[in-house]
Amino acid sequence: MPRQTIRLPLRPAGARPAKLPCMFFAQGRCRNGSSCTFSHDAAPGSTTRPDTASGPKPTDTRDAKAKVTCHFFLKGACLKGDSCPFAHPESVNPSPAVGSGGPSTDDLLVSANDGPEDKPDDWIRQLGGAVIQFGDGAAVLKASLQSDFSAVRISQLPANSTPDTISQLLGQLGFTVAVDKIRLAPSPHPSHRVADVRVEDPTFAKRFISAVDAQKEASTKDIRVIPINAPMPGGSGMHRVECKKVLCSWYRPFMTAWLNFTSSGLAQTIHEKYTSGRYKVLNQNVTSHTPKRSGSWTTVMLTEVPAEAPDDDITKSIPANMMPRNIETGTPSFKYNARVANALVKSKLMEVGPLEWWEDAVFGGKRAKAKARFQDDGDAAKAASLLNGWELPFHKKGKLTVQAIYSARFKVQERIYQAIKPIIEEHSATWQAKKVYLAAYEPARYSTLRVLKFEGEDNKAVAEAKRRLEQILEGHMATDKGKPIWSPAFTVNGDVFQKIKEIEQLLNIVIVRNKRLSRVYIFGLEDKCKEAETRLALIAQQDASTTNIIKLDAAQFAWACRGGFKSITEVLGRKARFDIVSDPKQIVVTGSEADVKLTTDLIKAQKEPSGSSSSKQSTTDDCSICWMEPENPITTDCGHSYCSDCFEQLCVSATSSSKADFILRCEGDSSKCQEAFHLEFLQERLSSQLFEEVLNASFKSYVSHRPDALRYCPTPDCGQIYRAATGTFTCPNCLTPVCTTCHATHQGMTCADYKFVSSGGDIALKQAKQRLGIKDCPKCKTAIEKTEGCDHMTCGGCGTHICWKCLKTFGTGNECYAHMNRAHGGIGIDVPDEVRW
Known part of the structure; x- marks a missing residue:
């Protein structure tokens, strides 16, 4: 290997020989003090090791930049050390060095771009085999099923094609497709590009293929189009294992350096320092070989020296009084440009799918390591399958290593996390043994929730750790x-x-x-x-307490709002709770029979509280649910307050609500506010488990109240949904074929034939229902039995309001009561027709 000799400066001619520096003084352990025959003056450019220095440390005179944490230090790649103008905080642990065997999973959680959330939630979830878009109040904005999408693969596109140019090409054919619906796919021929186009339109693929076949223009005559299965959008959220992140690595170039000394003992000392790792090059370990004597020189050969290391950095760790007389360096193992290498690897990843972020490679050990995160779930695994082992253009013998990283995230109350932290630490060793690592991020400002995130290379190991953590979080x-x-x-x-x-x-x-x-x-x-x-x-x-519910009519509720409930709490304190969410409104008393009687007497008396009524009414400082001074208060964007427990119970009660339009609204100002809670607000205030439960309850309510449009697969415990009246649906979950018209399984038979064959049992069932007084909901066919009360019925399946006499359906209860009075001369019970809530 060719050598380049670097001559170190010698003593100028005619200069008097300087007093030799004391080697032990430089190491901080000279015992002779002022009587030492060697110099105790610091040599120019010499450094004193922090672990041997005595006396006070020098004051850091760096400017205000030192308050900013060094970006490269966080990645373990800062080359400037103590001379860096940015802060190197001791509380931050930079990434550990990685050996030649490829990137280590130990540094998965240390990334400049990575974090507890990775990116803002898109409020999209996959539930029941559908893609659900949620809006404020956790309301379902849109439900998209697999049957709503269609996709095509376009091949033989020009090599310089981009999503923008492909979108323009589609526009020429009369199809308006957004750029984010177009994805470049790996092409078998470098001279052509391949793209997949997915559109939420079941007829798109058929119409587009017909348009291409009919088009004879030069811009489209060479392209080929075939229909493909439309992949479903992945969505985001907690408590699910996703695969979006990749680690990429490749060998970095190295060179050999020869350090020449006149003293064999000094050469041996330097060799030992490099071998022990106390001396480094560019903050990396190098391999030092046993010193060899040749003539008047003793040479220490260093191999695996980073090729980009400046000349002075090779000996930077060596004190000035122990420097070699000269240095020789060999040529790098291959030519390398870090900027070009990063761009090439990034472009290969982008051929698989769009990236959310990319982090340029940093050096650790013998390899350069880069990180990236895809926008769509599953692309990381696809990239690892397609690109792992790809031959690097800038290194003939080098290959790219791509590892897919699986992750799962949780949100938990900070106080619960602190209680279960010892349990989590007990399991950490087991998880790490399987290369699964857990990071616990500090709660965000004004938040009481902590984000926990698993990461690992094995999806099964990550899923197993996720399940165990979920068990711990259940309590x-x-x-x-x-x-x-x-x-x-x-x-x-x-x-x-x-x-x-x-x-x-x-x-x-x-x-x-x-x-x-x-x-x-x-x-x-x-x-x-x-x-x-x-x-x-x-x-x-x-405890001998009992819970009693006192329902309020309109006049009693108005009295309670004017200050009546305040009068009750002045006597009972928190034994009484005002529930303004229920229908009808109610006061819940938890205490003795005497407490209940006292409350009942106060309600019957309905005495106006003393003093001004405004001072007795609930204010924005009181909890909007219990009307007491809030404990662990939560303040909404609309300015109303809640006890943290009351707010959680408000959300919990919504999960069991039968209202047709599921939406979480503020109950402030005596339930007059009704502003929908923003999803960001709900996610920040609720644990990830409860937040996902709220979204799931909203989804179930959305489906159950639309039986004419959406239905569940009839197989027990399947949970898959499908669109009604769209032909035959084969459940992808349980593979059961379902007729979407009559919602039964009758493969090879028409609906009429199936009904005829099954009519024997159907007749018997009808007879049994007539005998027992059971009727079916006209809308969703849920069986309903009337045991008491008026003829106004509410279906427990879809929430439809029904007249029991004629089975006519209505959107609200008031419409139903008006119909019964008008059509049937009453509501079915011998009471005045006036209806109170």
């Missing part, structure tokens, strides 16, 4: 003798609640009351949870 359900521990007093924030808080502080755990399920969940170490269980069981046994 330990408190039981006593096999039965759930519960007391009515657990529903209010009274004396019993204070006892629960004392248990939390004593045992360093978190106790969550699920009022909807009447369950208590404990988060913490197992022995602490068992002790809390015993204490909670004792509290539940000793």
Whole structure:
């Protein structure tokens, strides 16, 4: 290998020989002090190791830039060390060096672009085999099914084609297609490009192929078009394993350097320093070979030296008084331009799919490492399959390594995370042994939620770790003798609640009351949870409280809003709770019979509270649900306040609502506000599990209230949905063929034939229903039985309002009552026709 000799400066001619510097002083361990015969003056350019220096450290005189963290230090690639003008905080651990075996998964979580959210949520979810777009209030804006899409693959496109030029080509044929619906695909021939086009139009593929066949222009005569299966948009969100991120690496060029010394002992010392890793080049370890004597020189040969290392950086770690007399360097193993290499690898990834971000390669060990994240789920796995082992144009013997990274994210209350942190740490070793790593990001400003994110190369290992973490996040359900521990007093924030808080502080755990399920969940170490269980069981046994619901008519509700409820709370405190979300409105009293009687008497009396009415009414400072001073307050964008527990219960109650239009609205100002909560606000205030439950409940409500358009697969526990009246639907989940007209499975038979064959059982069923007084909902066919009350019925399946006498359907209850009075002379019970809520 050709050598380039670098002569180090020698002593000028005629200069008096300087007093030799003390080697031990340079190392900070000279015992002779001022009597030492060698010089204790710092040599020009010499450095003193931080671990041996004595006395106060020099003051950092860097400017305001030092307050900004060094971008390269975060990646472990800063070449300037202490001379860098940017901050190198001790609390930040840069990426570890990676050996020649390829990129290490240990540094997956350290990235300038990567973070807890990766990108803002697009509010798209895949539920029931459909792509659901959500809007404010968690309302479903749009539901798209596989049958709504069609796609084509266009080949033989010009080599310089881009999504923009392809969009223009489609426009020439009369098709308006957005650029983000066009994706370049890997082409078998470098002289041509291939593109996939997906459109939310089931007829697009057929119409486009016909248009190309009919077109004879030069710009389109050579292209080829075939229909393909339309991939579904992936969406985003928590609690799901996705594959969007890749790690790319390739060998970097190296060279050999020879350090020549006149002293064999000094050469041996330098060799040992490089071998131990105390001396580095560009902050990387190099291989030092045993010194060899040749004539008057002893040479230390360094191999695997980064080719881009400046001449002075090769010996940067060596103190000035131990410098070699000269340095010789060989030619790099191959020519390399980092900017060109990054551009080439990035362009190859973009052929697979659009990128969300790309991070240029940094050097670690023998390889350059780059990171990228695709926009669409699954593209990372596709890139790894297509590009792993790709021969690098800039290195004939080099190949690209591409690793797909699977990830899963969670959001959890910070206080719950701190309680279960020891449990998570116990499992961390097991997860890391399978190359799965968990990062816990600090809560964002004004947020009480912490984001947890798994990353790993093995999708099965990531999915397994995800399931285990979900089990941990469920908590330990408190039981006593096999039965759930519960007391009515657990529903209010009274004396019993204070006892629960004392248990939390004593045992360093978190106790969550699920009022909807009447369950208590404990988060913490197992022995602490068992002790809390015993204490909670004792509290539940000793408490004699009962829960009583007092329903309010219109006049009573108006009185409560004017300050009546404030009068009740002045006497009972938090034993009384104002529920303005229910229909009818109600006051819930958790306490003794005397408390209930006192509340009932106050409601009957309906005395106006003393003082100005404005001082007694609920204000924006009071919780909009319980009308008390909010605990752990949450303030909405519209300026209303909630207890964190009340707000969560508001969202939980919505998941079991039967309203036709699912939308979470603010109940502030006595339920007059009704502003829909922004999805960003809901996601920031709710745990990821509850937030996804709310979206899922909204989706189920959307489907159940549209039986004429959407239906579930009839196979039990399948959960797949399909569009009604579109022909035969073969469920991709359970492969059951379903007639979308009559919603039954009768392959090879018409609907009429199937009905005729099955009429025997149908007749018997009808007879049984008539005998029992059961009727079917005219809209969704859900069986309904009337046991008492008026003739106004509400279907539990689709929420339709029904007149029991004639089975006519209505959109609202008021319309139904008007019809019954008009058509049937009454509402079906012997009471005045005036209807109160």
